[in-house]
Amino acid sequence: MPTYIKNYNITKADLRPKWHVIDANGQTLGRLSSEIATLLQGKHKPSYAHNLLTGDFVVVINGDKFKVTGNKLLSKKYYRHSGYIGGLTEQTMEEMLDKFPERVITQSVKGMLPKNKLGRKMLLRLKVYAGDQHPHEAQIKESNNLVQEVAEVKPKAEAKPKAEAKPKAEAKPEAEAKPKAEDINLAGLTIPKLKELATSRGLTIPSKARKADIIEMISKAE
Incomplete structure (x- = not known):
């Protein structure tokens, strides 16, 4: 039996983001950023599609209290340029945490997202706050209380493959009908031809038979 693969189409319920x-x-x-990037891209969902915005919103609290390994607070550097000559500004992670603590996690997650228009839309769904308070209580409550109504669609019965038609037996060619003596001008045939015709009809012709006798024998046999 052949195997049929059913394609899955994403619905609006699958695109509804959670918080x-x-x-x-x-x-x-690093591990925190990887987890956030997975949620933003929607890779934790079975309905994930790389070309659609299937991810969720992520709110990060205490965004300045993460930990790093090694000497990254001093060795990790961030660069930005004003666009003018000599306008390059360099900051260490420690300096960034003092001035803009939310940007460290944002920059780390940004490097794990696609470098295109879709990736920029994903990054807009990331909300990072230095303290333990955030202004998104209403959205989170609505997301938790939201009941997704998914219509139960019964799968259609798979069409059974049609049985291959058996080739028809070739019709046997009909035996050619022997011409009757009436349709043949016996008088115009030579004696050897008359003897051959008589033999084909099962007649025995004497060796010294005359032409008229052979014609008479063939006519009587018909």
């Missing part, structure tokens, strides 16, 4: 709250207190920056 997640993550506490960054005491978590490693």
